[in-house]
Every structure is written in C-alpha cells, then in structure tokens.
Amino acid sequence: MTGPLIVQSDRTVLLEVAHPDAAQARHDLALFAELERAPEHIHTYRITRLGLWNARAAGHSADEMLNTLNLYAKFPLPEALVTDLRDTVARYGRLVIERDDEGLVMHSSDPAVLEQVSRNKQIASMLAGKLSDDSYRVADWARGSLKQQLVKLGWPAEDLAGYTPGTPHDISLNEDGWQLRNYQQQAVDQFFKHGSGVVVLPCGAGKTIVGAGAMAAADTTTLILVTNTVSARQWRDELLRRTSLTEDEIGEYSGESKEIKPVTIATYQILTSRRKGEYTHLSLLDALDWGLIVYDEVHLLPAPVFKLTADLQARRRLGLTATLVREDGRESDVFSLIGPKRFDAPWKEIEAQGFISPAECFEVRIDLPYEDRMQYASAGDDQRYRIAATAPAKLDVVKQLVTKHAGERILIIGQYLDQIDEIAAALDVPALTGQAPVAEREELFAAFRSGAEPVLVVSKVANFSVDLPDASVAIQISGSYGSRQEEAQRLGRLLRPSSSGISASFYTLVSRDTVDQDFAQNRQRFLAEQGYSYSILDADDLGDPSS
Incomplete structure (x- = not known):
C-alpha cells in the first residue's frame, strides 16, 4: 500500500x-x-x-x-x-417518515430504534399515538421539527412523505442556442427525484440555471429567496433570458417592491424583518400555493428562516450553494429542513471541463512598520483584527498589484468602510458599499462589465450572487475573520469564464505576525479543500507573483 x-x-x-x-x-x-x-x-x-x-x-x-x-x-x-x-x-434512513390516508407516519424496520426515539421528551410531543410496534402517528405540524430532533439524536430520518404539487404554472426552458450542461441536468434530476435537498456547485458554474431547470421540471408557482435586491434582479433577468417566463409572471418582493406573482423573488432581509417584535412579511409564505421554494446561497440562510422552513416541509425545497460550510455551525439544520446534499460537483472538475476559469491564489504577507506594530501590541483583543486588517501598509501593495494587472478587470474587496473609501480615493476609482442605492450598484456593476470602470473597490455587498464574468483579479484587503463561506463567494467572483480567457488571480493581503495571519489559515483550508494551489508571497517579492 x-x-x-x-x-x-x-x-x-x-x-x-x-x-x-x-x-x-x-x-x-x-x-x-x-x-x-x-x-x-x-x-x-x-x-x-x-x-x-x-x-x-x-x-x-x-x-x-x-x-x-x-x-x-x-x-x-x-x-x-x-x-x-x-x-x-x-x-441514515433506519427511520422513515411517510404519509397514509390519515396523515404522517414514522416507521422503522428496527422497533428498538423507534422505541428509543419515541421516549425522547421533545419527540414524544410531536407524536400523536402508537399505530403498531413499528410505527407512530406524527402530528401534522411536526414534520420539520421531528427531522431536526432526530438528527440531533443521531437517527436521521428519510422523508418519503411527498410534496404538494402547488398551483400549476407552465414554465419551460428556452434552450435557443444553449442547453443545460451535463452536470446541471444531473443536479436537476437528482433534486427532482427526491423533491428536496441541496445542490453544491462552485460560483460561476450556473446554480441559477439549475434553479431554472428545477422550476421547468416542477411546472408550478415558485418562491425564490435570495440574499439581496441586486441578486433578485439578476435572477429575474436570467429567468427572462433562459425560460418561457415573461415580466408579468415574475414579481420582486423586497424593501423596494412588494409584488406577488406566480414566480416571486424575495430577499431574506424582507422575510426576516420585524415590526414590534413581529415578522410582518410572513404572509408571503402562504400568499400563493407554492409548489417549489428555492433558497439561493443556502449557507447564508438567516436563523429565523430555519424556523419558518420547518413549517414548509410539504413544499419542494431546493437549496443552492457553493459550500455547505456555515460559520454558525448549523449545517445539520440545512440537512434536516432544506434537505441533504443531492448533488456536488467539485470546482476543479468543472474547471477541467472549461466551464469555470482556472485561478491562482496568493497570500501576500506584509510587514507592519514599527509604529503600527506597537499600536497592535498595546490594543485590546477586540481591536487587534481591525488594526491588522486595515494596516496602511497594505495600500502600497494594492497599488503594485493594480499596476501589475493593468488592462484587466480588478475587484478590490474589503470589510471596513473607511479602508474602502481610503483606497478608492488613493486609486481614484469608484467605491461600492451597501450604503449605495440599488440603482447605483447596478450602474457601477454594468460599467465594470463594459470596461468603462475596470477597477472597483467593493465591500461584502459584492460577495453574493453578483454576475461579473470579466473579473480576472481580486485583491482581498480585509474580510470576516477568515470566513470560509466568504472565501467561497469572493473567489467565485473570478471563476465565471471571461471573454479574455485570462487565468484568474486571487490575492489576500495579510499583516504578518498578527491575528490577520491566523485567520488566513481558515481561507487557506477552504482553497485547499477545493483543490486550488495557495502560494505565500512576501510583499517585497511581488515582481512576478506567478514565479
């Protein structure tokens, strides 16, 4: 061996x-x-x-x-x-949830396991009586909560109770000059075979197309939940381009618009917004007889939506994501409430087929000047990351990299607004943050795509569901404490195949001997997990980062 x-x-x-x-x-x-x-x-x-x-x-x-x-x-x-x-x-599947003429039933081929779980206090409250040695009646409201609790006990149930078809609504793919890629068709088939679950695909591999394919397979009213309004409008545009749906059939439900149509695209933010302690927009979940609910970027699903999803188990549910990693550790809730992973295509495998761009990843380590090191050393623990992440010494490195990649589309991505504004001013390029109105964001993204603004300094507003196919360089100056899910999104900005055919370069600037460097290990772990090489460079050796 x-x-x-x-x-x-x-x-x-x-x-x-x-x-x-x-x-x-x-x-x-x-x-x-x-x-x-x-x-x-x-x-x-x-x-x-x-x-x-x-x-x-x-x-x-x-x-x-x-x-x-x-x-x-x-x-x-x-x-x-x-x-x-x-x-x-x-x-897995030793316990099965099914439906008979009277409602939900949990049964098992192993009566001892069934007896064990039925004696759990939380589970007992969800059961409505013993039917036989190998089955219990389950309360109609408890389908999601029961699956959550069974996963915690180590006995994940297979849910075969079926799904409501919802209100029929004809949706077909408009495959004029294109067609579903093989892996996209496999993802749709695997999801529809089971009726619920998560599809894991890298950014740029066409998760929205998989969503459209699932909608065409279901032919029903659909609620799509997304991260922000920009994402909602990109979903709308993609559905208009790829399917038979018209503008009259697609509604936006966000802070700016409250349309409910056969296909409604809503933001997580509006769904979880509260007034006087009450969720004021939950009626959206029952506004129509939805036959399919699509959760975009399911790894970012806000915690309140898990509770809401527990009550939606009779609807088909599709989760789309580039990574199942959640920084809050609630992967088991995704598993039990949205559904288990149904399809997973590794990044490097799709890259080898030419569907996403190749990428090289670099960590550039920067020495802090004496004054900054002393400020860092005397700061409290809660301030040290910000001091390291926003070190002024990073500005010179950003300038070097922008010069090196002149002529390419460059995203400079940061966490802190003052740092973003400072770098944008120093480079004389636009800054784009969450404070910008949606119309201004769309205008700047359009200018970036056209090449009118080849360099953008952006906050985490650009992490999610933003289609920037010609970005070939990302320079990460600060982030969310080394979040792996954030790394997936930021690298994903570069992986959509560009018209130039240039190999993408992903730089992370790290202050040496600080918590900035410690947090970078999380990012390195994610990139290695996806099969990407990860080179560590010294800021003084940037003459040719690929050497």
Missing part, C-alpha cells in the same frame, strides 16, 4: 500533498470528509456523521466510501473505523 492517505481510528485522515495521487484522492475523499487543516505538506480531513449522511443521501454507499479509503491508504484501515463508518452510514 503506497497511497497518499493515512486513515486513523479517531476519524481523521491525513493526506500527503506531494504524492502523485493526492489530487484524485482529495477529489474522492471530499465526497464524505471535511478538510480541517491545510498546511504545506499534510492536510487533515475528518470523517463526520453529517458528512457520511450527506454522502449516503447523495447515493454513495458505505462500501464506496471504504473503497476510496482502501484505494489510497498507505496502511491498512483501522478495524474500529471500518465498523464505525458502516454503523454510522446505516443509521
């Missing part, structure tokens, strides 16, 4: 990065294991219960997962891990 993996009994898996089979091993391992650490030579993965259940729900058996580990292992697999993996995978 000479493979790149060392599989250990504590469910950790070590990957030798320099091994010739490392790339393929990473690709196969990522189906069921989560990357925890990614330093230069050895990457550490962990096999988690949720990862195994997601893989099982996506159609992968315990034998397939063990075959992957055996194929690439350097040493024999620990027997304890083999047994544990099989037992964990076998827990």
Whole structure:
C-alpha cells in the first residue's frame, strides 16, 4: 500500500500533498470528509456523521466510501473505523417518515430504534399515538421539527412523505442556442427525484440555471429567496433570458417592491424583518400555493428562516450553494429542513471541463512598520483584527498589484468602510458599499462589465450572487475573520469564464505576525479543500507573483 492517505481510528485522515495521487484522492475523499487543516505538506480531513449522511443521501454507499479509503491508504484501515463508518452510514434512513390516508407516519424496520426515539421528551410531543410496534402517528405540524430532533439524536430520518404539487404554472426552458450542461441536468434530476435537498456547485458554474431547470421540471408557482435586491434582479433577468417566463409572471418582493406573482423573488432581509417584535412579511409564505421554494446561497440562510422552513416541509425545497460550510455551525439544520446534499460537483472538475476559469491564489504577507506594530501590541483583543486588517501598509501593495494587472478587470474587496473609501480615493476609482442605492450598484456593476470602470473597490455587498464574468483579479484587503463561506463567494467572483480567457488571480493581503495571519489559515483550508494551489508571497517579492 503506497497511497497518499493515512486513515486513523479517531476519524481523521491525513493526506500527503506531494504524492502523485493526492489530487484524485482529495477529489474522492471530499465526497464524505471535511478538510480541517491545510498546511504545506499534510492536510487533515475528518470523517463526520453529517458528512457520511450527506454522502449516503447523495447515493454513495458505505462500501464506496471504504473503497476510496482502501484505494489510497498507505496502511491498512483501522478495524474500529471500518465498523464505525458502516454503523454510522446505516443509521441514515433506519427511520422513515411517510404519509397514509390519515396523515404522517414514522416507521422503522428496527422497533428498538423507534422505541428509543419515541421516549425522547421533545419527540414524544410531536407524536400523536402508537399505530403498531413499528410505527407512530406524527402530528401534522411536526414534520420539520421531528427531522431536526432526530438528527440531533443521531437517527436521521428519510422523508418519503411527498410534496404538494402547488398551483400549476407552465414554465419551460428556452434552450435557443444553449442547453443545460451535463452536470446541471444531473443536479436537476437528482433534486427532482427526491423533491428536496441541496445542490453544491462552485460560483460561476450556473446554480441559477439549475434553479431554472428545477422550476421547468416542477411546472408550478415558485418562491425564490435570495440574499439581496441586486441578486433578485439578476435572477429575474436570467429567468427572462433562459425560460418561457415573461415580466408579468415574475414579481420582486423586497424593501423596494412588494409584488406577488406566480414566480416571486424575495430577499431574506424582507422575510426576516420585524415590526414590534413581529415578522410582518410572513404572509408571503402562504400568499400563493407554492409548489417549489428555492433558497439561493443556502449557507447564508438567516436563523429565523430555519424556523419558518420547518413549517414548509410539504413544499419542494431546493437549496443552492457553493459550500455547505456555515460559520454558525448549523449545517445539520440545512440537512434536516432544506434537505441533504443531492448533488456536488467539485470546482476543479468543472474547471477541467472549461466551464469555470482556472485561478491562482496568493497570500501576500506584509510587514507592519514599527509604529503600527506597537499600536497592535498595546490594543485590546477586540481591536487587534481591525488594526491588522486595515494596516496602511497594505495600500502600497494594492497599488503594485493594480499596476501589475493593468488592462484587466480588478475587484478590490474589503470589510471596513473607511479602508474602502481610503483606497478608492488613493486609486481614484469608484467605491461600492451597501450604503449605495440599488440603482447605483447596478450602474457601477454594468460599467465594470463594459470596461468603462475596470477597477472597483467593493465591500461584502459584492460577495453574493453578483454576475461579473470579466473579473480576472481580486485583491482581498480585509474580510470576516477568515470566513470560509466568504472565501467561497469572493473567489467565485473570478471563476465565471471571461471573454479574455485570462487565468484568474486571487490575492489576500495579510499583516504578518498578527491575528490577520491566523485567520488566513481558515481561507487557506477552504482553497485547499477545493483543490486550488495557495502560494505565500512576501510583499517585497511581488515582481512576478506567478514565479
């Protein structure tokens, strides 16, 4: 056995990065294991219960997962891990939720498991009586809450209770000069086969097209939930271009407009806004007999929407995302309430097919001047990240990189408004933040796409669902404490294939020997997980970052 993996009994898996089979091993391992650490030579993965259940729900058996580990292992697999993996995978679907003529039923082929969970206080309150040794009646309101609690107990149920068709509404794809890519069709097919779940695709791989394909398959009224108004309008434009839908059939429900139409696109913000403690727009969820609900960027789903989604289990639910990672740790709620992962196409695999642009990723480490180091050293813990992230020394590096990539479309992305304004002023380029009206944002994004404004300094408003196909350089000057989900979105700004065919460059500027550098390890872990090389450069050596 000479493979790149060392599989250990504590469910950790070590990957030798320099091994010739490392790339393929990473690709196969990522189906069921989560990357925890990614330093230069050895990457550490962990096999988690949720990862195994997601893989099982996506159609992968315990034998397939063990075959992957055996194929690439350097040493024999620990027997304890083999047994544990099989037992964990076998827990998925031991309990099944179905529907009979009278309502919901939970049953199991293992009466002992059913008896065990029925004695849990929270679950007992959701049951409406024992039907037989292997089945219980479930309260009609409890379908989502029951699945949440069962995941917490380690017995994830398979939901076969079916879905309401909703009000029929004819939607077809307008495949004039284009067609669904193979992986997009697979994603639609896998989702529709099950009726609920999450599709994981990299930014730029056409998640909106998968949503349109699901809508065409369902032929029903659809509610689409998105991150912001700009995203809502890009969804509208894409649906008008790709489907038979007309402007009269698509409504926007946001802070600026309150239209309810057969296809309604609403923002998470409006859905979770409250007045006097009450959610004032929840009536939207029952405004029409929705047959499909699409959650764009499901990894950003606000916590209140989970509670609302628990009551929507009879509707088909499609989650779209570039990463299942949630910084709040609520991946299990996505699993139980939106649905498990149904399809996952790795970034590098789609890149190899030419559907997203290749990218090189660089971390540029910057030495702080003595005065800044002393300010950092004397600051409190709550101030140190901001001091490191907004260090004035980063400005000279930004200027170097903008000069180096002259003629390309460049996004400079930051977290802090004063830093964004300062850099925009120094470069004499526009700044775009969440304070800008939606019309101004759309105007600046349009100018960027046309080349009239080739450089934009943007806040995190550009992280989500913004279509900038000709961006080939991103310079990240500060972020949300090394958030992996943010890294996915920011890298995704560069991955949409551009007309120039230029390979994308993604730079992160990091202040050396500070928490800025510590947080960068999270970003590095995400990029390594997706199979991207991650070079660490010194700010003094920027003559040719690709060398």
